[in-house]
Each structure stands twice: as structure tokens, then as C-alpha cells.
Amino acid sequence: MPKVDGIASLEQLKAATMRCRECPIGEFATQSVIGEGPRKAVLMMVGEQPGDKEDIEGHPFVGPAGMLLDRALAQAGIPREQVFVSNAVKHFKFELRGKRRIHKSPTQREAAACHHWLEDEIELVRPKAIVALGATAARSLMGWAVPVMAERGHWLERGDGRQVLVTLHPSALLRVPSEDREETFALFVHDLAKARKLF
Ligand code: URA
DSSP: OOOSSSOOSHHHHHHHHHHOOSSTHHHHSSSOOOOBSOTTOSEEEEESOOOHHHHHHTOTTOSHHHHHHHHHHHHHTOOGGGEEEEESSSSOOEEEETTEEEEOOOOHHHHHHHHHHHHHHHHHHOOSEEEEESHHHHHHHHSSOOOHHHHTTOEEEOTTSOEEEEEOOHHHHHTSOHHHHHHHHHHHHHHHGGGGGGO
């Protein structure tokens, strides 16, 4: 398949996304955060956008949502070090409240502007299958507004033939009331376990 933007390596993708100003988010973020993991991973996971810690450190899923994801992958029997983790949007969008940077969801237009970078990444890694973590990722990967609660735990097929497993974003689990947390986490692990067959 032709390279979407003439990007031939993850290093080039990092440099190109660092310069990207196709939407306003990049202007305010510290840096772009692209995906990481084995270059030929069979499984890719796509979240929404880097968070505060990811923006500062320059790596995806290193904050609270990433820790929850690591724990869920371990319980699902999926080797984390063999997974390529990325995001639909490559810059952190936030709102300043005093000194705190509060996560703001990207708009559909912002996610759409970033979509070609995600396709470059898919083309470079060529995973067999992809896990969509939440609605922004699912929409970017599929090209339509996937109803995540109805489709969670199901495999969908992209135009390129790749299978996409839909589930919640781990940040959503961090927001559930403590009494529901255990059950919500178990359901998340159950969804992720459907990707174990790839290993
Ligand atoms: N949430 C995401 O979607 N991605 C990250 O990298 C961190 C938090």
C-alpha cells in the first residue's frame, strides 16, 4: 500500500507530527506523542490522545490510564511488551484551571485532522488487528461513529480488512464509582481477552 504521507519510519512520523499545525492543539502541547512498541507488533491499541504525563514525557499511556491498561492486559493474558500502543490524536488538548492542565476531549474536526497520521502508523507497523479504546479511537479507525457501549467486545472490520476490537477507554474506568469499579474492570479485561488469540 502507498505510504499515506511519504512517512517511512516512526522517527519521521514523530518529526512530522511535531511540526503539525493542521488543528490548533499542537500549538499548546509540549510535543507530539506517537505510538510505541515493537515495529512489527501483531496488535495495536489506539486510545484518544496523550494526557498530561504523556505530553510531558513524550510517551503514550504512561499516566494513570496507562497503568490501568497495563494491569488489564496482564489479567487478560496479553503480553504488554508485544503490543504497539498509540492514540488517535497526537497532541494533548487541555484547559488551564489555575496551574492545572485539565484534559479536554478533541473535537471531531481535530480528530479528523489527525487521522492521516494514525493511518501512517498503521501502515508502518502493519498490525494484524487493532483495539479501539473508546469512541474517538473507534471513529478514527472505522470512519463512522461507532456506538461503543453496543459494540464493545465485538470485532469490526475496516476497509483495509484489519479487525478492530472495540472497548471502553481506560480513563472511563477511572471515573466509575468505587463500588462498581471491580465489575467494570472485569468487563474491560473480558473485552481485551478477545485479542489474546493473536499471541
Ligand atoms: N489516554 C489516552 O488515550 N492515551 C494516552 O496515551 C494516555 C491517556
